[in-house]
Amino acid sequence: MASQGDQELPSRAKEEEGDTNAPSKNALKKAAKEKEKAEKAAKRQEQERQQKEQAEANDTSKHLYGPMQPASDRRPVQKFTELAELYDAKEDQEVTVDARIHNARVQSAKLAFLVLREEAHTIQGVIAEGGTNKISRQMVKWCGGINAESIVRATGLVKQPKEPVTSTSISNLELHIESIYLISEAAQMLPVQIKDCMRAPPMNEEDSKDEPEMDSQGLPVVSLNARLNNRVLDGRTAANQAIFQLQSGISNLFIEFMNQNRFTWINSSRLAGAATEGGAGVFEIKYFETKAYLTQSPQFFKQMAIAMDMKRVCEVGPVFRAENSNTHRHLTEFTGLDFEMVIKNDYHEVLSFGEKLMLYIIRNLQERAEFQRLTKVVDQVFPGAGDFKLPSEDSALRLTFADAVKLLNEAGIEAGEFDDLSTPQEKALGRIIREKYSTDFYTVDKFPSAVRPFYTMPDPANPKVSNSYDFFMRGQEIMSGAQRIHDYNQLCERMRANDPPLDPLSEGFRHYTDAFKYGCAPHGGGGLGLNRILQFYLGLPDIRFATMFPRDPGRLAP
16 A cells, blocks of 8 residues: 555646637737728618619619610610611601610710710710709719610700711711610620721731731721621721621622523532532532532533523622632632623623623712712721722723733733733733723733633634633732533533543533533623622722631631
């Protein structure tokens, strides 16, 4: 048994030196400050909420602006007015327009200005406190804060400003807004600004990456690539709206002329089972378990339609060329305006018809008031758009290929009698003809047979040249045409003599050549490039400006 001395004495617990998890005095002070700060913020937010509710309760015009209500909750508008109709509007006329906000700014708590835009037309909108509808300051502030490019519905009275508004197309009138509703809100940040796209783009750009970000005046530069990458925004500028309305106008003029001359409209296929027309420059695609090709033109189908006894045929449609050409006038897809017709006496019937067609299109572009207005809009961005020359007489200037070569040689530009014209030679010829004959449109007849397709009819009197022709605008080709070989044996012979030789009995050609085996009338025609007509009529520096969604070797989107 242990002695008392050996027993352990009870130990006294040590006083804790301090709880390491307890907050420090500094932390407690900081937390108290954060709490106080949060309480103040909450109190401020509550005050702002109450003030906002009070302001909304006192807003005398809250029913006159804001997001558009669902159709079931609003009264339908009986009549809408387009901005294009406001140039001749009457003072105090009430109108309702759907338009984009081109820009918005608050002048003061009582006054804001909007620029409303629809297609190529703009008008100034004014929102002022007071008035018959008791416009509130809240409404003025809201209007001034609408994001650019948003779509609104505005109702107001047409008024005459004290001074013309030089920044809008409708300069002699403005719209005093009485109500405005937001139909579709645009993002606050846009990849390109419409106002920057409205200025002239860089000319002769080789590589947009090397372009300066600012021009000499310190304004942002929007390259062609940047415009095409943001085509939906770029396409909203007044110049682009005008360009594509003119493109529509050219198509309609082509349709008018064809209908007046009793042509039959056809819609041929863009798919072929073999690479035809020589096999070069075609896109190959997968077609179920086999291959197919996008057609280079409706040429074969037009001729087969003639063999069906359709005396005059035409069509508008896409044309595909798999050519790796990165130039200002080449695309891998463009819109073709094609026609083919029976010849009664001589192939010049077709050539003359094509010349009359182009004179009809160009003269109407120059003489119709709406086309004149659109051309002036384009001219503000692309100077010289309205400077296209035509001869005063009703006939077009027509040269033979030999005449064209002679003009070039006389100007010190070497050209061969049986060689095709190069692009620099074509441009030089255009300058010579403009100076000598005062015209930007002309035709060249009797091209060398060696530079034309196998189905082109040789000149019976001189087989080295052919019954073929090209049309030019501003020294650049817009159409190639010819009389076609309609005799089966002659066609087969020409195909076999082609370089490289073509087999008229092959699967790719058999159906085409058979059409002539069964008898076909003499015929000829041509294929116009819609995009080029537009480009060269307006003098645009690149065909991509005349194409809504261009396709070239480097672009498949948007």
